[in-house]
Amino acid sequence: MSSQTQSERTYFMIKPDGVTRGLIGEIIHRVEQRGLKIIALQMVQPTKAQMDEHYPKDEAWITRIGGKTLSTNEKYHIDTMAQMGTTDPFEIGKRVRGWLIDFMASAPVVKVVVEGPHAIEMIRKLAGNTMPALAEMGTIRGDYSVDSAATANREGRAVQNLVHASETPEEAAHEISHWFAPEDVHPYRRTGE
Ligand code: UDP
């Protein structure tokens, strides 16, 4: 098998809004329909400490999150200084990360490990753009989420966009081992594989 077709694993999570809106089945269906294989699945009520461990803590990641907020504000002509009291992407990122942790621990989530060719990229593609307004139709976020980053920032909360999906092999490895014991991951052959 060439490295290009090699199967990989990714982690994804149906966020509190996906669970409370009754979209578990719809979201899982899209993953299975695509031909990707679910090899671990569980509902859990995360603690804030678990969410804090889940999301990266490094400055680069936090600054990137703050940068997304800044570019949203720029696009919608929102005065970031007036709204947040700072324009420093790291400071803003820390605040958004805090909102995100509160949101993720606000209701049960469904945690999932998925295996398949290019699983990380495929699940990202199924999820769609982080910001609902930019997510294409046909993606989970594009079809079912309507939240606005501008409103979320103003209200001091995370953007509700239904799913989390690992972005890199490093994120996937960290998240899988953070959320699942090895014995709770169940590889198998899908019919036709
Ligand atoms: N987020 C937010 N405001 C922002 C950027 C991100 O509320 O300006 C939240 C949003 O819920 C997002 C999560 O933080 O899903 C993680 O951000 P990331 O940039 O990693 O997006 P994702 O990987 O979820 O597409």
Ligand code: MG
């Ligand atoms: Mg991310």
